[in-house]
Amino acid sequence: MIVKQFFDEPLAQYGYAIISEGEMAVIDPARQEKPYLELAEATGSRIVASLLTHPHADFVSSYWAIAQKTGATVYASELIGLLVPKWTGLKDGDEIRIGKVRLKAYLTPGHSPDSLTYVLYDEEGREYAAFTGDWLFIGDVGRADLRSQAGNVQKQREEQARDMYHSLRRMFAILKDSTLVYPAHGAGTLCGKALKSFNASTIGAERLDNWAVLLAHQADEATFVEALVTGQPHIPKYFPHSVEVNRRGPLSYEAALQKVSVLGPLTEESAKRRDPHSTVVDARPAYLFRKGHLRGAINIPLGKSFNTWLGSLIAPTEPYYLIVSSPAAYETAIEQVLAIGYEENLKGVFIGIAYTEESGPELFPNVEVLRNDGRAYTVVDVRDPEEVGAGRLIPHAIPIRLAELRERLHEVPTGKPIAVHCAGGYRSAIGSSILLAAGRTPVYDIGEAITRL
Amino acid sequence: MIVKQFFDEPLAQYGYAIISEGEMAVIDPARQEKPYLELAEATGSRIVASLLTHPHADFVSSYWAIAQKTGATVYASELIGLLVPKWTGLKDGDEIRIGKVRLKAYLTPGHSPDSLTYVLYDEEGREYAAFTGDWLFIGDVGRADLRSQAGNVQKQREEQARDMYHSLRRMFAILKDSTLVYPAHGAGTLCGKALKSFNASTIGAERLDNWAVLLAHQADEATFVEALVTGQPHIPKYFPHSVEVNRRGPLSYEAALQKVSVLGPLTEESAKRRDPHSTVVDARPAYLFRKGHLRGAINIPLGKSFNTWLGSLIAPTEPYYLIVSSPAAYETAIEQVLAIGYEENLKGVFIGIAYTEESGPELFPNVEVLRNDGRAYTVVDVRDPEEVGAGRLIPHAIPIRLAELRERLHEVPTGKPIAVHCAGGYRSAIGSSILLAAGRTPVYDIGEAITRL
Known part of the structure; x- marks a missing residue:
């Protein structure tokens, strides 16, 4: 039995392949199916199962393209409501055989109501690894607020967070300390808030120092819920859309490219x-x-x-x-x-x-000015609220997180030149271009110089 | 049984603790012993074994400080020649018991002649993980040229590389695909050249796509040796020294701090x-x-x-x-x-x-000049030979890798102003200060502007 991990760096996303006796399963494959198909070819394996842990919000998966190209059976939670013509819904406790190994599905709601964790048992029946999707990350758990987009959002996310509390308590009583944890994301994803930059862990290690696992075992449900729904990063506009794209069965990579x-x-x-x-x-x-x-x-x-x-x-x-x-x-x-x-x-x-229509936003010429004579400028701080809360860099700056800037332009006063900053210069380049695009002028990008303030 | 991994980011170094039934072993602990002692206290464990995979060249270990503070037995290869007053030398096949689990030492020379890999068997005797030190990394193996500092260096490093070839072939026939690989380093170390930024892997995954494991099984010894000794990063001056510091038994962190x-x-x-x-x-x-x-x-x-x-x-x-x-x-x-x-x-x-004696090196005012009128300047490229080989950024630049600049100042011609560049601005800041410190003037730092050329 070989477990192979695949990594998509921009989205900090992990997909997996499990190979045993010439059969292969894929779990949460990325949009590009090619590396998975190449692995099957290189190892002389037949892909027999294409699994989703849940309908991902942050990336489009090739689970359906792989199934179409190889004849593999699609598996996911029976609660997921896939819209592809052929798939098998799993309920808690269902098992799938791949060569001489077994995958057992556990319903682990919390990030989404239809989140499955697949536990892998090796050739001799030993509990080997848990593919935890966005339920359990390394050092963190999945956020509970991605599937609550309409209706009573607050209530929905708290229900999800309560589910997370109980999923953690249940599964950490079931799984062994030596079992590997293979999550769907590493640090850098927006599906959680405190992931470590590790690609694999064990149940024992997470039991020792995952804040959410510790809290679920030491605090009551309400305390846990409050902690989980607080301080999460912004939700990108594309997240709810991706869930639907994944449900419908995305086009193959080449077809999409065309x-x-x-x-x-x-x-x-x-x-x-x-x-x-x-x-x-x-x-x-x-x-x-x-x-x-x-x-x-x-x-x-x-x-x-x-x-x-x-x-x-x-x-x-x-x-x-x-x-x-x-x-x-x-x-x-x-x-x-x-x-x-x-x-x-x-x-x-x-x-x-070979053609341009305007220039700018100019780099702000001298940041020292902002320290001494800042009121001559409208300064916009496009960092996240948690960053602003941890320390303002320019006292009179107006905090508007970049993800919301296009919708909150009216909060930027007119009449003075505008200067935009973030923490390192990437987001301020975007933010200042948004203000310029909206017709505001003059707009300056403080850029990397903010690190010297 | 719980395995806990510790990470020192600047040196990309991993240390480990293994806990079973109230007993704990540490493997390759970092200079700061505190996190290891705290884990023992938090879990109510007694540290009974302090292990080295080999005498590290790139960091000073607290293995001896931990042994002194806890009474743990120090274990290392019998070939290592530790100079501490009390330690136990291990030979290939020797075993250590920690609670209900076992560690078995395998001699895996290649990075150093005294490299051990410790294989962990769980409570039920199953092969669970291999602590591979600098023998096997994730996606790479340890370099073979660190212990060849005097005499016929070329011959020594080739002997080490041959050892590596045979260690890989031997161990990949012994170890199971499902066994975890816990190395002593991740990406960023200078102990190898092609490490992936992963913290853990399995033997099966390394068998699939570790270049050195593949080559050791597909090519002859001579081809492997040639590939391993080629393209390694520079050897920092402190490396041979650290080996000796580790052999002598380093002071505890507080004692060193004092x-x-x-x-x-x-x-x-x-x-x-x-x-x-x-x-x-x-x-x-x-x-x-x-x-x-x-x-x-x-x-x-x-x-x-x-x-x-x-x-x-x-x-x-x-x-x-x-x-x-x-x-x-x-x-x-x-x-x-x-x-x-x-x-x-x-x-x-x-x-x-609150006191300075001189200023500079100035940032180079306009990099476009170097493209058009570069010959007016002596340009020094302080990147590594592999980077220069992959593409020159300024055609007439003199390549001198930063690690060698202090010894190769005579290669920088006099008579023209000097401008220093690297790939992103960090090394050129160091390099230009070295030239200025040596009395060369004027010296310019091209800095981050090189990314725009």
């Missing part, structure tokens, strides 16, 4: 021909964006968290163009776009830019 | 009173160093790899002063100093600076 129009370099002609009602996302580095860009463009520089910000700022229903600086940047960008299923509203991608 | 003299803020008086023959290491951020510093000071900005650069540039026999910007910076810096045993030659630490 839907993307590559429009060549941006020229004056192509710029004029563009749909004026579609948002322009310019993924070039901030220093190039500053030199020149299309009017109204939002700068989300390509980087490790490009798709998280794309999916946080652009709504899943919002048509948009993408501008990248080179063919290599296109490859990186499009992989991240597909990972969150954002090819659907992508009107086209410009590779390279 | 040896450090805190000299208060740097004033004109204290600056003048300093030993003129000792090197000054200024660990403040580069932008503060540029504004003003002591003549001859080397700027190694405090950060995640501060101690790696301290131990790479300052010889273990070289007396030095340390300057930090604040009491908080002192805490961080001194922890990293002690982790590599560099308190021994530390003459004292200045916290804060």
Whole structure:
């Protein structure tokens, strides 16, 4: 028996393959199915099972594409309501055989009502590993507020958090200390708040120092619920959408890629021909964006968290163009776009830019000024509330977290020049471009200089 | 049975504790023994065994301090030649009992001739995990050239690499695919070249895609040896020294800390009173160093790899002063100093600076100039040869890896202004300060601007 872990860095997401006696199961495979199919080929295995721990909110899975290409059976919780034509619903205690090993499904609600944990028993029947999805992370548990989007949100998330409390108490009484913990996410995901940057752990190690596991065993339900719903990161706009995309059975990677129009370099002609009602996302580095860009463009520089910000700022229903600086940047960008299923509203991608309409936002020339004479500027702090709470960097700055800036522009007063800061310069580049795109001027990006204040 | 992993981020180093039935073993504990002792207390365990996989070159271990404080028996390879008064040498096949579990020592030479891998069998005798030290990493193996410091270096390292070849073939025939791999290092260490940023793996996963494991099974010995000795990172000056410090049995953390003299803020008086023959290491951020510093000071900005650069540039026999910007910076810096045993030659630490003797190196004003009119400057590229080989950033730059710059100053021509670059701005800050300290002028730091070329 071999367990192989796959990692998608931008979304800090783990998928898995389990191989035994020529049979292979995949759990929560990423959007790109190729590495999973290649592993099957390299090891001479047949993929017989394609499993979901739950309908993921943060990435689009290839579980259905893999099933279609290999004939594997799709398994998920019977509560999940998949809309694909053929799948098998599992209830607590159900088992699946892969070669000589067994996977047993445990219903572990808390992150979502339909979260399963798959426990793997090896050839000799020993409890070996738990694929915990977003129920149990390393050092954390999944947030309880992602599936509460309509109705009494507060009540729903508290019910989920109560479920989490009981799932933890139940499963930590069942599972052995030596059992491996293989979660669906590592540090960097927005599906939790305190994940460690480890890729694997054990039940025993989590029992020792996972704050949520400790609290579930030491505190009452209400205390636990309060702690779990507090201090979570923002919920990107694309999250509820991805749940639905996953339920419907996403297109294969190649089929999705074929839907993307590559429009060549941006020229004056192509710029004029563009749909004026579609948002322009310019993924070039901030220093190039500053030199020149299309009017109204939002700068989300390509980087490790490009798709998280794309999916946080652009709504899943919002048509948009993408501008990248080179063919290599296109490859990186499009992989991240597909990972969150954002090819659907992508009107086209410009590779390279030979035409610009305006420049800016300028880098703020001298941060010392803000310390001494700050009131001459409207300063916007686009960090998260938890960061602002831990310490203001410029006392009179208006805190508006970046994920909400497009909807809260009215909170930025007019009349003074605007300067935007975050913690290191990435989010302020995005935030200042949003203000400029909204017609505010002059807008300055404090950028990396904030680290020197 | 619980296995707990400890992580020291600057050196990407893992230590371990194994607990069973009130007994605890530690493996390769970091310099700070406190977290290990606290775990014993929190779990009501008695530390009965303090194990080394090998005499580490890159960090000073608290194995001896823990043994002295708890009465635990020290275990290591019988070949290691420890100089502590009491220890037990193990040979291949020897076993140690911890509560109801067992550790079996396997001699796995390759990184060092005295490398042991400890295989853990659980309460029911099942093979559970392998503590592989620097023999097997996740995605890589330990480098073979650290213990070949005198005599026929080439021959020694090839012998070690041959040992590695045979250790891999032997152990991958013995160990089960389901066995956990717990190595002594993660990505970021200089003890290997291609580690993945994972904290744990399994034998099965390494069999699938660890380049060295694959090569050892697919290629002949000579091909493997050639591949292993090629492309390794530089060897910091402190590495051979740490091996000896570890052999002698390092002082406890508090005892080592007491040896450090805190000299208060740097004033004109204290600056003048300093030993003129000792090197000054200024660990403040580069932008503060540029504004003003002591003549001859080397700027190694405090950060995640501060101690790696301290131990790479300052010889273990070289007396030095340390300057930090604040009491908080002192805490961080001194922890990293002690982790590599560099308190021994530390003459004292200045916290804060109220006196300077010179400024610079200036940031290079306009990198575009280097593209168009570069020959007016001597440009020094302080990246590693592998990085330079992958692509020159400024065609006429002279490549001298930072770790060797102090010894290769004569290769930097005189007569023109000097500009130093690396890949992102950290190493060029250090490199330009070294040139300035050597009396070269004018020296410019290209810094972060290199990313825009």
